[in-house]
Amino acid sequence: xxxxxxxxxxxxxxxxxxxxxxxxxxxxxxxxxxxxxxxxxxxxxxxxxxxxxxxxxxxxxxxxxxxxxxxxxxxxxxxxxxxxxxxxxxxxxxxxxxxxxxxxxxxxxxxxxxxxxxxxxxxxxxxxxxxxxxxxxxxxxxxxxxxxxxxxxxxxxxxxx
Amino acid sequence: xxxxxxxxxxxxxxxxxxxxxxxxxxxxxxxxxxxxxxxxxxxxxxxxxxxxxxxxxxxxxxxxxxxxxxxxxxxxxxxxxxxxxxxxxxxxxxxxxxxxxxxxxxxxxxxxxxxxxxxxxxxxxxxxxxxxxxxxxxxxxxxxxxxxxxxxxxxxxxxxxxxxxxxxxxxxxxxxxxxxxxxxxxxxxxxxxxxxxxxxxxxxxxxxxxxxxxxxxxxxxxxxxxxxxxxxxxxxxxxxxxxxxxxxxxxxxxxxxxxxxxxxxxxxxxxxxxxxxxxxxxxxxxxxxxxxxxxxxxxxxxxxxxxxxxxxxxxxxxxxxxxxxxxxxxxxxxxxxxxxxxxxxxxxxxxxxxxxxxxxxxxxxxxxxxxxxxxxxxxxxxxxxxxxxxxxxxxxxxxxxxxxxxxxxxxxxxxxxxxxxxxxxxxxxxxxxxxxxxxxxxxxxxxxxxxxxxxxxxxxxxxxxxxxxxxxxxxxxxxxxxxxxxxxxxxxxxxxxxxxxxxxxxx
Numbered sequence: 138x139x140x141x142x143x144x145x146x147x148x149x150x151x152x153x154x155x156x157x158x159x160x161x162x163x164x165x166x167x168x169x170x171x172x173x174x175x176x177x178x179x180x181x182x183x184x185x186x187x188x189x190x191x192x193x194x195x196x197x198x199x200x201x202x203x204x205x206x207x208x209x210x211x212x213x214x215x216x217x218x219x220x221x222x223x224x225x226x227x228x229x230x231x232x233x234x235x236x237x238x239x240x241x242x243x244x245x246x247x248x249x250x251x252x253x254x255x256x257x258x259x260x261x262x263x264x265x266x267x268x269x270x271x272x273x274x275x276x277x278x279x280x281x282x283x284x285x286x287x288x289x290x291x292x293x294x295x296x297x298x
Numbered sequence: 299x300x301x302x303x304x305x306x307x308x309x310x311x312x313x314x315x316x317x318x319x320x321x322x323x324x325x326x327x328x329x330x331x332x333x334x335x336x337x338x339x340x341x342x343x344x345x346x347x348x349x350x351x352x353x354x355x356x357x358x359x360x361x362x363x364x365x366x367x368x369x370x371x372x373x374x375x376x377x378x379x380x381x382x383x384x385x386x387x388x389x390x391x392x393x394x395x396x397x398x399x400x401x402x403x404x405x406x407x408x409x410x411x412x413x414x415x416x417x418x419x420x421x422x423x424x425x426x427x428x429x430x431x432x433x434x435x436x437x438x439x440x441x442x443x444x445x446x447x448x449x450x451x452x453x454x455x456x457x458x459x460x461x462x463x464x465x466x467x468x469x470x471x472x473x474x475x476x477x478x479x480x481x482x483x484x485x486x487x488x489x490x491x492x493x494x495x496x497x498x499x500x501x502x503x504x505x506x507x508x509x510x511x512x513x514x515x516x517x518x519x520x521x522x523x524x525x526x527x528x529x530x531x532x533x534x535x536x537x538x539x540x541x542x543x544x545x546x547x548x549x550x551x552x553x554x555x556x557x558x559x560x561x562x563x564x565x566x567x568x569x570x571x572x573x574x575x576x577x578x579x580x581x582x583x584x585x586x587x588x589x590x591x592x593x594x595x596x597x598x599x600x601x602x603x604x605x606x607x608x609x610x611x612x613x614x615x616x617x618x619x620x621x622x623x624x625x626x627x628x629x630x631x632x633x634x635x636x637x638x639x640x641x642x643x644x645x646x647x648x649x650x651x652x653x654x655x656x657x658x659x660x661x662x663x664x665x666x667x668x669x670x671x672x673x674x675x676x677x678x679x680x681x682x683x684x685x686x687x688x689x690x691x692x693x694x695x696x697x698x699x700x701x702x703x704x705x706x707x708x709x710x711x712x713x714x715x716x717x718x719x720x721x722x723x724x725x726x727x728x729x730x731x732x733x734x735x736x737x738x739x740x741x742x743x744x745x746x747x748x749x750x751x752x753x754x755x756x757x758x759x760x761x762x763x764x765x766x767x768x769x770x771x772x773x774x775x776x777x778x779x780x781x782x783x784x785x786x787x788x789x790x791x792x793x794x795x796x797x798x799x800x801x802x803x804x805x
Contacts, residue, residue: 193640212362212533215669216370254635257710257733265732266376273370273630280625280643281358290647291593291625294355295474296482 175206180221183228186242190249191275201278208278220274223267231256299498300347300386303508303528309538310506314340315804317524317544319511319559322388323788324550324772326489326497327429331796332548333500337804340542341497341505342524344551345384346531347490348391353482357626360479363531364392371554373662373674377731378578380674380738382552385480386507387490389552389785393739394477394598394621395486396783397435397465399426400790404780406609412777413749416758417794425793429786432496433467434487444473444595446650447620449586453696454602454618464599464619467492467785473595475622493789509540514547514563514768521547521565521768546767546799550792553741553774557664557755558672560762560770566745566755567764573746574662575779576676576738579653580729581621581631582690583706584697585642585714590650597622602696604689605657605782612778613657616689618696619782621653631735633708642706650697653737654689657779658682660743674741683729691724708734740784745774760795771795 176184181202188198209217231241231252241249256268279285286293316332318325321343333339348363362368366384373380383389405422408414429435440463443451447463454461467487477486484491497503511526524547528537549556553574560566602618623631625646634642642649662676678686694705694715704714709727713720729736748754751763756775762768771792773784780787 191636208358208362212368214533215671216367250636254710262375262731265730269376269732269735272636276629276636276639277357277626280629281356286625289625289643290645294476295472296353296355 175210175217176221176224179228180224181206182242183224186249187224187227187253187271188275190246190253191272192279196279201275201282204282205274205278220270223270226263227267227271300494300505300507302347303530303537306506306528306540307538309528309540311541312340313543314338315544316340316546316548316799317342317542318548318550319524320388320550320552320556320772321386321494321505321507322383322489322550322552322772323390323785324792325548326387326390326493327789327792328548328550328769328771328796329503329505330432330493330497330500331793332799333497333502335796335800337502337546337800339497339503340544341503342509342511342526342542343386343388343505343507344510344529345386345507347386347505347507348480350480350482350484353476353480355474355476355479355482357479357624364480366554371672371674373576373676373731375677375731377678378576378676378736378738380554380576380741382554382741385490386505387488387494389739390488391480391490392478393488393783393785395466395468396598397430397433397467397786398781398783400780400787401607403607403609404612404778407612408777410609412747412754414747414758414777416798421794422790425790426786429789429793433492433789434469435465435467435786436469437465438463438596438599442596443600444592444597445590446592446622447596447598447600449590449650449700450602450618450620450652450696451600453698453700456699457692457695459692459696460603462601462603464601466596466599468596471596475594475597476624477597478627479624506540510534511551511559512562513559514565516563516565516765519765521762521765545804547769548796548799549768549770550772552772553744554664554672554674556770556772556774557744558666560745560755562666562670565762565765565768568752569746570755571664571744573660573743573777574664574674574676575658575660575742575776576662577655577657577740577742577779577782578678578682578686578736578738579655580686580690580708580734580736581623581651581653582693582697582708583628583632583642583649583651584694584700584702585645585704585706586648586650586702589647591647592620592622592650593624595622602692604692613781615657616685616692617655617782618652618689618693619655621651623651631708631737632706633710633712633735634706634714635711638713650702652693652696654686654693655782656682656685656689657782660746660778664744678729686729687724687727691721694721708736740773740779742773742776742779742784745770746777747775748777759798760791761798769795769799
């Protein structure tokens with residue numbers, strides 16, 4: 138993901154970041170936060186709430202999140218920072234409506250699914266970018282796990298170094 | 299010799315005759331020809347050297363290792379994933395091994411509209427012949443088509459469209475299907491196993507991998523040195539610095555990073571970074587009642603051809619090419635609602651897929667962001683959007699004609715199309731950034747060639763107008779889209795550009 142650009146801001150990024158600040162001011166603390174080396178506890182909570190919404194029911198979201206964090210910790214810090222920013226914006230604006238400022242991670246599972254699906258077709262480019270980024274991270278992380286392969290009929294690599 | 303950063307922990311300062319930046323389709327060819335012509339050559343490659351023993355066929359390991367930004371290089375609106383190799387051999391290590399040349403019409407288009415008349419079609423043919431021989435180009439036979447490719451061709455045939463099989467540079471392919479994440483068998487004759495060994499055989503070439511060039515130093519119309527630093531491949535962390543002085547420089551870092559380097563160096567003039575073509579590609583997936591197993595066999599071997607080529611307009615129309623994808627890539631490029639997608643993936647063995655390739659017009663730009671990274675600005679024109687939707691509709695019709703149960707269209711919110719009537723939904727969609735999954739594997743055109751400085755970055759010998767001892771030998775010099783696949787066009791132009799360098803005195 139490239140860094141936020143002028144077009145990103147014109148496309149709604151500024152509005153969403155502004156919304157983030159408002160949500161910080163009036164929002165509630167998440168009920169449960171897990172320690173996280175890379176994303177911070179709030180980012181980790183959001184990531185798990187995203188994974189829960191995007192992965193099949195019963196998926197081990199904690200394990201998948203651990204894998205994502207491990208990957209981010211070893212990789213390009215700018216990309217990791219951008220994912221962190223996207224999670225922050227989602228957390229503080231994804232659950233907000235005209236009548237409430239509920240954080241994304243405090244929404245019900247069905248609501249989170251609806252929000253993420255809706256953002257994919259949003260007229261706001263920033264929302265589409267964030268929804269797309271979440272989907273990429275979640276689905277790629279899920280379907281590159283060996284544990285998922287038998288269920289989809291993929292027999293895996295031919296070479297095993 | 300190929301060496302990595304660990305072998306020169308203190309960095310280095312050297313002088314050589316020719317310094318080549320980039321080791322892909324352009325840089326590899328240049329290194330071979332220039333060394334065969336007697337020049338001493340140092341090749342600088344930002345990525346690592348990854349021999350076949352390290353190709354694990356695991357997506358989560360290979361994308362970060364072999365691709366620029368781990369495969370996450372995006373346009374600034376998030377709309378198109380621009381895939382480029384960052385490894386010794388460049389994008390030829392991770393491409394689909396398609397060999398498609400520049401047609402007479404496109405060559406005539408460049409000659410007449412852009413003044414690129416330095417070389418004749420015969421010159422181009424001579425270059426392409428040597429390139430084809432070096433990379434072992436040959437035609438895929440009908441018997442080699444896997445079921446995915448055969449179904450697409452069958453569908454195209456049933457619709458009365460032009461269909462064909464590809465020319466490719468695989469020799470002794472075992473059909474593992476992992477071309478996009480590196481060939482563990484060296485059957486794909488990438489630059490890393492063809493041109494680089496040919497260059498090394500002269501004894502006059504050194505390849506320094508894990509070496510990122512920061513800028514060129516120049517003085518009074520001549521480039522005098524490149525400076526940069528060695529990098530740790532995993533995270534790009536800066537290691538020791540290096541400096542290379544040379545008489546001649548070749549820039550072959552691709553259509554995104556070549557203009558970036560020129561820009562940060564204050565070279566290239568007003569046109570550098572402009573005229574970007576991305577040749578966007580959108581995926582279409584289909585479900586069949588029985589196994590397709592698209593992920594095995596030669597992934598991209600058959601195609602449906604609706605491309606046009608004229609001397610007046612260059613390349614137009616579209617092309618549908620079968621494609622395979624490993625599970626992670628399949629999932630993120632299929633736009634179905636997430637719950638439907640998981641059901642779709644349970645039938646992964648019955649999935650068929652293709653890419654819709656649309657040659658576009660130059661119009662994007664590459665600039666530097668505040669981190670010194672490329673900012674790729676690109677918007678699909680209404681004409682390209684319309685062609686893309688037409689291509690997607692045609693692909694869906696091909697799959698349905700071949701017997702597909704349904705087709706997953708690359709637009710969020712659209713259900714599977716199960717009949718031609720369902721394709722009416724495409725009348726109401728638009729191709730929007732970060733909504734329709736799109737990739738670009740063929741960025742081109744940001745250091746355009748042409749006779750006039752200001753309008754073009756390099757002259758018709760492919761030398762910088764403002765510093766002629768630097769030649770740009772990669773896809774950035776193409777005035778317009780060269781071909782549906784850039785591997786052979788880049789090699790051919792690099793071959794001609796390297797010969798032009800050899801025609802001049804060494805100093």
